Structures are given as structure tokens and as C-alpha cells.
Amino acid sequence: MYLKELSEIPGVSGDEDEVRNFIRERIEGKLDEVRTDRMGNLIGIKKGRKPKGRLLLVAHMDEVGLMVTKINDDGTLSFAPVGGVDPRVLPGKRVRVGEDKLGIIGYRAIHLQKSEEIKKPPSYENLRIYMGFSSKKEAEKEVEIGTYVSFLTKYTEENRKATGKAFDDRGGCSILMDIIDLNERYDFDVYFAFVVQEEVGLRGSAILMEQLHPDVALVLETTTAGDNPEIPEHHWATHLGDGPVITFAHRGYVTDKRVLQVLIETAVKHGIPFQMKRRTAGGTDAGRLARRGRGVPAGVISIPARYIHSPLSIMDLGDYRNTFELVKSVVEDGKIVEEVSG
Amino acid sequence: MKTKDLLMELSRIDAPSGFEKEAIDFIEKQVKDLADVMKKTRLGGLIAGIKSGGDLKIGIFAHVDEIGFVISKIEDGNFARLETVGGVDPKVVLASEVRVYTRDGPTRGVVGLLAPHLQKPEDRKKVPMYDEIFVDLSVGSLAKSVRVGDRVVLRGDPIELNGKIVGKALDNRAGCTSLIKSMELLKKYKTRYDVYYIFSSQEEVGGPGAATVAYELNLDFAIVVDVTHADDAPSFYEKISLGGGPVIGFGPSVDRNFWKKIMDIAKRNGIKYQKEPLPGRSGTDTDEVQIAGIGVRTALISIPLKYMHTPVEVVDPFDVDETARLLTHIVVDLEV
């Protein structure tokens, strides 16, 4: 499992180099071919023993974050979100500016806020990053407009739970790396694609189809739980501890019926706990893959996590392990390729 | 043609998304002696190619279409309703003259606003939306020929204002002008790559006019030239200035290495430029071109423009010329 290291690397959409390098170093010797495409997607190929088809496994390397949009006269930085970042998760956070500089997102002291102000949510208009500079000139020496900013959270494990940032979708990346570590060869080609820019519009995956022409695809994601006391049970998307999440429909795409069937049957056959995703909100790269090239029947398996798209998410390590087991079984059984080749 | 004149000629042409023919025909005449190959695209655009025998292909894009309207319904008494083609603020349409293109030729119309004397005080506080707006066709001699689907363009005759050019459709005729000027400059140099200047269609409606060409040509690199807001920005963004030179965009939809090289080329050639952060989609053809086919390494260069999507858009010819210079130097100096 590579979740710890992957989680701590900065890799906001458009700035995935470091994540890609980390992954590339570790998968290079284990696959028949590893290359980087024009947008920076990392593609690894394990050729099949027989020409029985092509399975594409996808996880995205990028995380949501921020970008510096203005350097203010007082030396603070204004910024905009890269991907979906709710501004309410930002006040009081430490951030990494650029590759390795430190900054903080402060907020006006409560003592100084009028009572209506306390209830008003923060917005990108009023949030600022402070790096210790007291003038624009000072700041310009170290930062420029366009600099990426990522959350700064140390990964920890306790009580069978992991906490950290970017579980969406370093969790999926880690699973793919674990599958590659099995060093198995199958009857069909397996393409491992670690893609970029999913969070800003499923962009990296858009160019996979014309390069790879897979017969079937499986997207590995980390998805929202929504299982907290504020939300009634019948509105939860998933529940931590209930195992890997299988999606039947999400924004812009209904997953392929045959693939869905295979995923469920495999879980049942191998006694792996699983849950269905119980909200159709949100989208994944499966929606993009379905619309490109000749199209591809696609499925989605996700690790459930709480508080994604914030600096601090929670994942159940048992769910991680069961998700790995499910994906491993699906690939080893091979039915996912057989079903769509019929 | 001088830059100012070219801008004004292009501004005068009425060519909303889906009806780019007149603009394409004009541009074709301007560039035919500057290109080795010329081709009309399937979706109404124009490709002008300069071959070098090199092994890389660079595409430079500018969309030709402007915003406008179509007649969506004819009402009794020589009135009609409009539907927008692209984003047109209803506020700039009121009390304006329009040109309606019927099968038998163009005819005039007026988008009226009831005189203040006859308005209720509460109504004066509201902005009429397109469901309330109507065109008065009675002022045109071909009113009877107007049909549902006829295209409509807001009148905005170009003028020179203190050295700047003001008119409609400078988004993106200014970009087209830069491309034409760049082709003229390129005549003085040898290029090592195949360069395609692409005058594309349907950008204002999010159409595939550019991306489909990028796919067809199998481009390695693409520069999209469009416009960006001058002198106005959300409070947490730096403002771009008119006269500050071409604006080079940076973000996920721009290839980082390509961007670095462009910045170097700009600096080395003393080209004045500005920078623009693009944290998400750029809102231009760059987004779709980048993910066309197996992907294209893209860059976005924008011309500063005031009052975008109004009939009084403003550009500084200096910015247009500087953009043309930058494009030419990129094509000539790019090392891959």
C-alpha cells in the first residue's frame, strides 16, 4: 500500500509531475512498457499471455487545490480553486505554496467580527494566503501568479483508520500500484493508466481512448461517504466499513450492466463485502471514456472516504484492503473481459 | 492592410456562430498569397498551411465567429423574438439597431425600449430578459421576408478612439487579425515546422470547430489566440491592461513546457506580455483542442479587450501587433 507516500505528495490538477515520478519509479521494472503521454498521463502495459482482449484500469493522480491569482499590496496572496474546493474548508489551514514553501490561510479574529459576519461563509474574494511577507515587492521575489497551492496534511493511521489529504484519488492510484506489485500475467492485456486533471473536468482520461482502444474499462476512485449524524441514513452515499463501493450510475453515465454484474458476482463469489453507491451525484473518468473513440463499457469501483476535497479525509483501512481484494479478484478471474467480448 | 484597417474591416463583417462564411471568404482573400495550402473545413472554418518539410505540426487558432441571435418567433405586426447565439447580455441589446439576414437579403430592425414616460416606476428597476425583449422589424424594407431561424447581428460600426479600435465582434476578429499579421511577418523567415493558421468556427457556442481541426491535422502543438478582459477582473485576480501586450495563460489547459518556451521567446525578442492564471477551464477553444485525439500540447495567448460581448469592444492595435510578433517568433524560434 502506497497511500501514505502518495497522500503527502503535492499534485494539484495540472501539477502532477511529482506524483507521476513517484509512481513511475516504482512500476517501471514490473511492466512491459511504461510511458508518459502528451498530457502527462502515466501509462503502463502488461501484455497478455493470449490476445484475449484489453482491460483498462484507471485512477487519477491529481488532487484539488488552489492557484495564486493575485499578489496583494500587503504581501498576501489571493487565490482561486483548482477543482471543487469548498471555501469553507480553508480558513485556518496550513498550505504548501509551490513545491516547498509554507503558507497559511488565516481568517479575521472572531473578536473583530460583527455578529452577522460570524455567520457569513468565507469566499475566494476575502480569503488570503499569508507567507510572512509585508509587501507586494517582498512577495514577488518568492511567488508568482499561477503558482499552485496544495493542502499540507501529514498522513496518519490509528484505530484502523487513515487520515490525510488527497485520498481522492491517491487511494485508487495505490490500489493500481498494489495490483502491479502482484506481478501477474493474464490472458489479456492490462493497461494501467494514472491520469491527470480529472478534477478539472475528466481531462487526462479524454485522450486515453485514441491511444489504447480498450475493450473494457474499470475506474478506481475514492468516493464520498456522507455517513455522518447530520445526514439521515437514506441519504448516505456510502458507509465507512462496508467495503468497496460499486457504482451503477453517476453524473453523465450509467455503468455497463454486464460489467456491473461481473463486479457484484466476483465480490459474492470471493466473500468480499461490498456496497452499492447510493447517490448518483458526482462523475468519474468512466463518463469520459464512454464518450471517446469507439466507446468502452466501463465500471467504477471506489474506496469510501469521508470529507474528500478537504485537507483532512478519513478512510477505513479494512475498506482499502477489501477494495484491493475485489479488484485483484476481478482481474484474476478475467470474466470482466470475457463478458464484453461475447 | 494596416492593422487598424484590417481590424475595422473584420469588425464590419456579420458572421455569428454557424454562419461564418462571409468572414471566411474575406480572410481567404487576405491570406491566399501567404500560404502554401488552403482548405475549408467540414464545419465552416479555414486552414491556411505553410509547409516546411519538417516533422512537427503547429496549429495557430483564432475563432472567426461572433455572438449574435436568431429570430426565434415572428409576432403579429412586424415584431419578432430573439434567441441568443453565444452569451449576449440583454442589457446591451436594448435601444439598438440590428441587421436581420433573410433569404432575400438583409433588413433592419430595432430592439426598442419603452420611453420612460410610459413606464411604471417598478419596471424601470428591472432588466428585461429575452422573453420580454422584441425586435421591431417595421423599419426594414424586407420585413415580410423575415423567418424563424434568420440570423441577427447587433449593429456596432467600428471607429477609432484615441488610437484604440472600437467595434463589435473584436472578439475574436482581433485574434484573426493577429493571425493574418503573423502570416505576413512569417514571409521573412524560414520555419522548420509545418504551421497551420486555422480560422475556426462556432467557438461562441462551445462548438467543435477548433477541436475537430486539431484532430484532423494531428497537431503536435497548438496556440489558441482569443481575447481576455482588460481593465476589469474579479477582485481576487490581477487586472490585465489594454496596451500591456499579449496575455500568456498558465494552468492545467496549457502545456507547461510549451508555456515556458513561449515565455523565453517573448523575453528574448523584447515582446511586451502579461500573464493570466487559468485555474480551471480557460473558456476558450484551448480546452477542447488540448484533449483532441491523442492530445495536443496547447498554449493560450489572449489579446486584452474591454467591454467584451458588447457592440463597443475595445482593443489596442499595439496588442494585436505584438501578439502577431509573438506568434511569428514562436513558430520560428521554437526548439523542441
Next chain:
Amino acid sequence: MKELVKKLTEAFGPSGREDEIRNLILEEIKDHVDGYKVDKVGNILAWKGQGERKVLLDAHMDEIGVVVTNIDEAGFLRIEPVGGVSPYTIFRKRIRFERVTGVVGMEGETQDEIEKNLSKLSFDKLYVDIGARNREEAEKLAPIGSFGVYDSHFMEVAGRFASKAMDDRIGCAVIIEVLKRVKNSDITLFASFSVQEEVGLVGASVVAYDIMPDEAIAVDVTDSADTPKAIKRHPMVLGKGPAIKVMDKASISDKNILEKLINTAEKKGIPYQMEVLIFGGTNAAVLQRTRYGIPSATVSIPTRYLHTPSEMIEPSDVEKTIELLTSYLEGG
């Protein structure tokens, strides 16, 4: 034609689960085409005729519906929309799942809450009652992930047809009839019956990849603004023939194709109307952006009560659409 429309509209085929309607359409077309295939994602692609020029006609097979996302202890189902189903349209109506039909109810512990929920209705406040007494019973009849459609039958009323899924089974019917009738044309005609249009024009994004026709025409439905205080900016009405679409929110029809369609109609004396739709989109938008581009347009059947269980059309409009397209293809 009535029988065909009835058969097609009553079939079960929400986005992503088009098996039944796909088989039905295959049955209808197999004796009238030179060949066909079902692609990776479930689109039907058929072809007929030989000719240098290639034209593609497309209609989508899928209809809007709902999917079961949760089942509570008492056996009530929670649903989310698949495509543009308004909670208001489905409220208190019946939904047909594959094995059972249920009734849609709404939460409301007090009169105030009921009124509040009604004024701002969302799927969160709705549930489906399939008569189950508990979760186990419900799971046997309609487990999580089950798809449902409006429970509605085809009806003829004063010569007009009304049913669920006119959008776009009527388009499918038109193309089926064109396939049966077209002769002596020197073009290669392709017909696609595509999937998952209602959730975002998915199937049609890939259906033309290998054939890359010279032009594509989507046959779909459009609004009919001839009901009391209907959308004021829409000119389309029942009875004036096929609507030749200028634009909608997703695309602008290729003007060369529009011109040819209009010329064909006028030459053959086929009534037609021009269409501008201020909302919505059709598969033409994604056919147009396939690979290096396909000039595309849409021809529409005006329809009242779109996205409801009783979408209503005028049969003569359908007949004239078939005539227009057939003449268009034969005229070259």
C-alpha cells in the same frame, strides 16, 4: 405506423438499460437493411445501399427514468432521476420497474412541511411504495440499482398519439419507416439507434467513429408551443409538419444541410416549420464533434408535455417527417 409507435413507446428502456427496446428495434429493421451491428456500448448501427455519399440518421433508444438508490427498513424505495425527470412529474404517479410497479409518495410530517416540500420539491423528499412490508421483501422485487420508467400506456386521443417515451421512440419509428421505404438512392444510408442520450448524449458520441459519414441528421422531439400560455419564444406547433431545427442549447444545425432539407420540402410540397429551441440538445451536438467533424443537423417532431408520461404528437407530422427524410435521401 400506430402499432409500431405503440410497441416502441411502451417498451422498457431507460438510459443504460436499453436491452428490451434494442431487441425490438433489431426485429423491426433486420429485414430492411443490408447489415447491422451492435457496438461496444450497445448502440445499433445499420446500413443500407451503396453510394459514395454517406448519410447517417440517428435516434436515441433510451427514455428517461429513475433508479433505486436506497431501501428503508419498512420497504420503501428511494429513487434518483436518470435523465431529466422532474420530481413534480413523478410525484403521485406510478413507476414501472422490471418486476413490480409502485406509487410515488412524498414526506411531510405536518401540513406546513407538506406545503414547503411541494413548493420546493426534490427527489430527497420522495419515496416509492411497491407494497412491500419490509426491506427484504422490497429487495426481492426492486433491489438497489433497479431502473424504473413512467408507468404509462400508449393512447390515441382525437387522432393524436400520447405515450411515455415519444422522446425518442418516435424518432426511432421515423427512421425504421425510412429504412423500409427508401429506394433508388445513390447514397450509403447509415441508421443508428443510440443509447444513453438522456444522461448526456453518450452513445452518439462514439457511434459514428468508424463510419464518418459526410453528414448526420438526428431525429428527435422538440417542444410544441400550442398549449395555453406555452413558451412564448417557441414557434413550433402540432400539425405544421417536421420541424427543421436551426439551433438549441447544444448545437447549431449545419446550414448547408438545413438549406437542402428546406429545398427538398419545398420542391416536394411537404409542409415543414423552422425550429428554434431555447433549451435542450440532441445527439447532433456530439455527432458533429466526432473525430475530424461531421456536419450535423436535427429534424424534430413537435411534442407536447415533454418528459412526462403523456408526450403528445400529431401523426401527420410523423408521416411528413418520414416523407421529408425519404425524399431527402432519394434526391441526393
